[in-house]
Amino acid sequence: MGDILNLAGTNLLAPPVLFFALGFAASFARSDLEVPQAVAKALSLYLLLAIGFKGGVAVASHGIDARLAATLASGVILSALIPFIAFGSLRAFTGLPRVDAAAVAAHYGSISVVTFAAATSVLTSAGIDYEGYLVATAALMETPAIMSALLLMRGANGKEANGTSGELWREIALNGSIVVLTGAFVIGWITGPKGLAEVSAFIVDPFKGVLCLFLLDMGLVAGRGMRQSARDLTPPLFAFGIAMPLIGGVLGAFASYLVGLSPGGAALLTTLAASASYIAVPAAMRLALPEARPSIYLSLSLGITFPFNLTLGIPIYILLGNIAGG
Amino acid sequence: MGDILNLAGTNLLAPPVLFFALGFAASFARSDLEVPQAVAKALSLYLLLAIGFKGGVAVASHGIDARLAATLASGVILSALIPFIAFGSLRAFTGLPRVDAAAVAAHYGSISVVTFAAATSVLTSAGIDYEGYLVATAALMETPAIMSALLLMRGANGKEANGTSGELWREIALNGSIVVLTGAFVIGWITGPKGLAEVSAFIVDPFKGVLCLFLLDMGLVAGRGMRQSARDLTPPLFAFGIAMPLIGGVLGAFASYLVGLSPGGAALLTTLAASASYIAVPAAMRLALPEARPSIYLSLSLGITFPFNLTLGIPIYILLGNIAGG
Amino acid sequence: MGDILNLAGTNLLAPPVLFFALGFAASFARSDLEVPQAVAKALSLYLLLAIGFKGGVAVASHGIDARLAATLASGVILSALIPFIAFGSLRAFTGLPRVDAAAVAAHYGSISVVTFAAATSVLTSAGIDYEGYLVATAALMETPAIMSALLLMRGANGKEANGTSGELWREIALNGSIVVLTGAFVIGWITGPKGLAEVSAFIVDPFKGVLCLFLLDMGLVAGRGMRQSARDLTPPLFAFGIAMPLIGGVLGAFASYLVGLSPGGAALLTTLAASASYIAVPAAMRLALPEARPSIYLSLSLGITFPFNLTLGIPIYILLGNIAGG
Amino acid sequence: MQTYPKKRLEAFVEMPVLHRFTKLLEAEGVTGYSVMPVVSGSGSDGDWSREGSVTGAGQMVAVVCILSEETLEPLLDKAFAMLSRHMGIVSVCDCEVLRPDRF
């Protein structure tokens, strides 16, 4: 417990969190600071590529163990299951309309790669190892939640959601962020440590610095979103944005325990379960549930849950991982 | 003196200056070479962030000394004072209309971060140390000059300048470049050398290379500006663009002497006083003094003073710093 | 031969080729993955700058030898000559209209810097040295092919090609990619190893990683092009896209033998002769031969020849270089 | 110079829907269209800006299409049906072109 408080303190005063806070504050003070969209996309691409590649190399180095399949499966189950819990809570406690609740639920079942990246960077600083295939788990967890959300809506009114066709699923599954994460993972796996050595000056060394810059941008965007939709976020919704990641995290930790992950791996699966999507799911919701309001789901995911996870959540998830992990 | 000639020679043939020259030449030859705006903004953001962060870390390492407050104060005074000298000279010698003279004056009171960056990079190559809080001084020097320029205009015709409201001042003070420089400085101060170690592969190692790329871009933009407004730049204006940084530099050196800065610190305060803004002030002038012609102030600042400072100015300011500094 | 098979195998499973394949596959699966244009341009600029700079430094270190002039001259001759062969083959075997054939021919006489970059990166990994002035040769080979193509068209119908004026030639010769490559080469030459040491954390260390990212982008663009113009690419054209680089390569190897280049240098001149332009020539063709269809020449150059060179071509050219080189 | 009357359709559509919208245009037989970026905006669903954002959700683009009156009529119905559930607006104005056969 002392350790975890320590870790939380260290985390709060580490560059990534401080840069996020800078962006958030600048946005609230209505500074004109902004990161051009092309640059934000490049930073995001870099992080996905680096995380995927390193995960693949880790699998190549340490080999696949028996827990690989179980971890992947538990990730898929968590992603598909969490939306039902989220939807139920939202309907019970927040009075959010059905379609908004379903859209929000999809976000919380899915995952946030930058939260994952921040967690790996804390683990690395703390010298804690983790299974490389958690990256593949992350990629697999992106979409099942969307399916659950659509099921929830179909259950609702018998009316088919907009374009739940094969085309929609192709678009969702081949979202650029999923393709890069998965592709880089496979490439890392194929090329192994030898491949990593050739590109590590690009992929490994500057990683944390790039993460800081991207978090500055996330802070700016989150702050802007909060400024604009503060009125939409009622206290119960706000509470949901803090409670839901904790619930997801506990489920993730429990799954990690069942699967038998290492403490580091458990911390990451916990983090994945606790995190909420901000790239793939929002775009999918505009196609599948266009009546759901982006101001609600983006504010909750980016404006409340992401900052919570980045600051207090990650240390908690590392603690949970420590308890759950072998 | 031999040293300084040596330094000047080395500086002229160092990659940063040569890349600037390449951009300038390409622009004059009307090559279609260009750096996309999003990339130019990212490079600028990177330089601000890196300079700010390293300055903060330096303060964290060496502690605050008695001269901190005096340095900050002298920076503010220089920034506020220089516009009056610039305005007077312009009115006396160049026949520039009042409003253009005031706008130009604001640029010369304020500072250019990339000139500062180039100077720190020369100092680092030469193994000369400097006080980290010069970065904070740079941030503080951005805006007082604007206030002086508006005072000059108000004095002129009794008529209030356009929107000298609180809103205008908020916009000026929260200009993105000031926010990043200051914010990164504070973050560097908080996280100290430990934080720097984590991100130095991003913030320290590639710094000079990124500076080269940004200077290539600055050369392209400066060359384009010169090509387009050559006719606006009369010989007296051209002379002002060379003489004014030298006057500012001497004042900066004198202030450094009074404050008791180290030779490196004195070189930087001299450089700041000698440099002219090209980000924050131009935008502020479009709001506050829209009748002033950007072709005049951007050409002077970017097309004449910046190249002069980059090539011959910096070695001179280092010499002045050496004389003035303790 | 065992070596070369080995090299080919290694090359196929190295990160650069795999990232290209990822992009190509993502594009074919119609993923929405894309690299913003500003970022693609920045990556291209970086590669040109880094290759140019390193080439110049190599010349500064090893001095100019007697072969410099001969290499440059042979590059110019290859660039001017290959279009005639390409044009003849296209007219004889593919039934391509005259203007399309001339435009395609210009692409194959000219060169692809990213193919060159990939080849240097394979050489570096294999520990094979090469003459730095091959970079200057690359820059010189960009444009003579365009002149040949225009000659071919003028020969055709007596009618002057569109705007074969001095203005057109200025635009072609001062294409941004040529200016950066040449300029950085000269800067590298001036600053030498000392200059390189200052910027190598930016220019040398991350080079291969950046190349991977750019190749991901090239894969996306090539795949998109192929998807859209598959119907334009008849089997004879497809065969041309594979055969022509091999013919060019053999000529390049022969020239290398005559000039007396080292095995590494011969591999690079062979690669240059075998590669086809995708930046400078397409833009020039839109000006000079607007009736030629970009879908033909871009698909051939980017969609067929580039992937072939990247995967199988480069090992072959290294083998040829080994045979031809001293 | 002789010019010919055509229509200029300008649609602000959500990025995630863009692909479907352009497919509709093609299905309705337009001869061409251009997609132009939008930086930021404001509407009944609030304000947005592209800067810093990595998701297409909530981001708009503009589709500009010069077309003939005959093509426009049936297209408008279908565009209306497709976009009714989505953010964005469609407007049409009269214009003149030089090469009537191209539209």
Added chain:
Amino acid sequence: MQTYPKKRLEAFVEMPVLHRFTKLLEAEGVTGYSVMPVVSGSGSDGDWSREGSVTGAGQMVAVVCILSEETLEPLLDKAFAMLSRHMGIVSVCDCEVLRPDRF
């Protein structure tokens, strides 16, 4: 399909003034607007290009706003007053929309 006449306002304004201009639009009760990037241009104050530039000074953006004739009238006066000291131009053309209630 039934369409309704509206106005399309297009203003090229300086980047530093953009914020004030959109505030004016909102104050005048427009229901929405879109800001579109401009790459380069030429006018009485000379040529400019955004590429390579890091300051907003001298850079233009385009504001496009579909609005009703009633909203347009008072807005034009105020826009004129605001922009008279700044670079840029305002033009208005007629257009047709599908959902009249939205403007």
Added chain:
Amino acid sequence: MQTYPKKRLEAFVEMPVLHRFTKLLEAEGVTGYSVMPVVSGSGSDGDWSREGSVTGAGQMVAVVCILSEETLEPLLDKAFAMLSRHMGIVSVCDCEVLRPDRF
């Protein structure tokens, strides 16, 4: 507010030809123009997208120019002659401006 009728010319031209086209505009005496980016498009020469691409070939930009009817007439002939061999289209619509002396 009093407004004055002018013309709004919108030309989608290939990037490599842009420079020549704007030179033509200047030669014909327009008082200003703005160049706006285009992200992707479709036409008789197929589809294209700027993303990922480093060459200007096959990429379009839009040139918007507010001008007087008198300037337009001779310009159209020359624009037609210049662009006939190139990709792209030109359209013109009526618009109203506030400051007639500026065009």
